[in-house]
Amino acid sequence: MKITSFLNTLKLNETKKENVKINSDKKESGFDSLSMEKTNENLKIYKTLKDNNVEPTKEMIEEIKIGFDKLDGAFNQKIESLDMLLKKDIEVSEKNFQIIHNSLNTKVDYNKLFEVLSKYGENEEINYDELLNKLGFSKKVISEFIINLSKNMTVIDNLMSIINNDFINELTEVDKENINKIVDGNENVDDKTFELKVDEMLNEFEKTVNEVIDELKNDVPIEVIDLVNSSNFRMFLVETTTKEMNEVKNEFDNFKKENLNLIDNTLSLPDGNKNVDKKINALEKVINNFENIIMKSDITLYTTMKQEKELINMTSKLEVAKEYLEKNDFSEAKEVLKEVKKELDKIDFKPKDVKVKAFMKKEANKILFGEKNNFKDIYNTFSKKNKGVRDTLEVLRATGVNHDSEIAQKIEKSDFNKFQMNNLKNAVLDIMKFNEGKVSNELKNTVNNITGNQFQNKLEVKSNVQQMHFSIPYELNSKIKSLDLYVNSKKENEKMDWKNSTLYFVVNLKNYGKTGIRISSTNKVVNMNIKNDSDEFKNNSYKLFNSFLDELSEEGFIRGKVTYAKYLDENIEGNIKKDLGINENKNGFDVRI
Amino acid sequence: MKKHNIMEELCEEYIEKSDEHEINIEKDSKVLKNTLDMDIRENIPPQLISIVAGVVNIIEILEKGEE
Incomplete structure (x- = not known):
């Protein structure tokens, strides 16, 4: 003290x-x-x-x-x-x-943590209450079904016993119909209107729902398969997914409309010093809208990587237009804005199948198992391959570094709807809450460790330079490994300046050993310096890094060079250290800012 | 000193509200206040996240031994 x-x-x-x-x-x-x-x-x-x-x-x-x-x-x-x-x-x-x-x-040991989380989530019981409710059954059926569960009945026997019981008169017509459909294996149903509705809705997501149901059949206890396979469950999934996709599409259409208008207004303002500030303010609003769409909205949770890249490229172009305006170069600014307007006008929201499927499966799991198995979603977030920008952001969020600030923002807005925080800090705090006094020190240390990472990334208010450190998890052969990232950047409006930043990645690769990847952006020109001691490394990675540089130039960066050096080359190492303020410690090339 | 106290008071309010709604948040206001201005969605532009995404994808390919 x-x-x-x-x-x-x-x-x-x-x-x-x-x-x-x-x-x-x-x-x-x-x-x-x-x-x-x-x-x-x-x-x-x-x-x-x-x-x-x-x-x-x-x-x-x-x-x-x-x-x-x-x-x-x-x-x-x-x-x-x-x-x-x-x-x-x-x-x-x-x-x-x-x-x-x-x-x-100390680092968070993700593998150990998932082991502990799965131990706490081991008693995976089906949430029958929620499931039967979503399948359209009345409270009477649900309560009788749950009473019967203790008698070790199968789902079919359970439902048969309800429909054949004395209180059949207390059941609704929908109850009887639903029970019959499940008992009869969804066949011989007279309600053609219902079936037509299912057919119509299934059209769009038929393949997806079938795939999800097939996967669920392997995940749920055998006695629940009849419920999962029912047309009502399929319809619930399709309805929920359709609703979500429609909402996201509306959000995207509104975003498009608002920003096309803002760009039009900027273009229609007469040139000249008098309107420069107005034009710049309008552009800043558009840039902010684009960044929010990419980083915060549900839209990029479903878009293709191509669309995501197009949105980033437009954001970068808007910044170029803003720079022209700041230099009073109205004609160049106009040209860039017209280009962005054309591109934005052309783009339409079309969700990617694999992302729609992930949403559908998540919703199904929520109904079947409740919210407590979030750690599986976190694992899936980490293990996803070929990640885009939004996927990578979700990986960082899932480590828990953003947890408290996001919760505080929700509380500020009294926004308690659609509230689901899928991150490790939340998952561990949940366990601590429900197992008070019985939680290992290891779990408590994990929370402190995540909080420490939050401290390390706190905005440096007084400095013009911003430094951050992240441990980025990824999956290899069913194990979670991590990559250290140190970022050093100029600060622009309380944000890192992508045009002037240095990122240093350090990882120990299974096939090639310790590897350092230094990527610097100086006035948007991106250069990569890669350090590794393995003889094959350069041959096997050269094409990958070069194509990556090409891809970055599609997002507003200017292509520089890829260079290689020995990991232990003291000159290069010394330069990098100088750049990033790295301290050498006993582990050799561990970096700290 | 005043600035710190105001932040702590605000954090105590957050803690109270999170309890009401059964939401998890850091329960020590002195700790919480240091985690609030960290929002990667606000502090890091998408262009930088794009670099991170690209490197992670290359690392995964190299780890699997694919070229």
């Missing part, structure tokens, strides 16, 4: 010393004035505080050292944790210190 008292001192000092310029020549004399022993540790703490614009006192340094004693690991790692807290403007409390320190020095 001593560190917490240090925190108050720190914050006060920070305010007082806000304008203090640090003169490196005076550092030593500053330290001398503290009358402290000139140990390596004291000097390093002193320097870390100074580097982060905090004027150190003897008391602060002493308290930080007490805090350090409570952390595991080497002294330099603790300094790194202190540096990160200060850089991110996070209070140096004991708890925050622990959180950031653990997340900097």
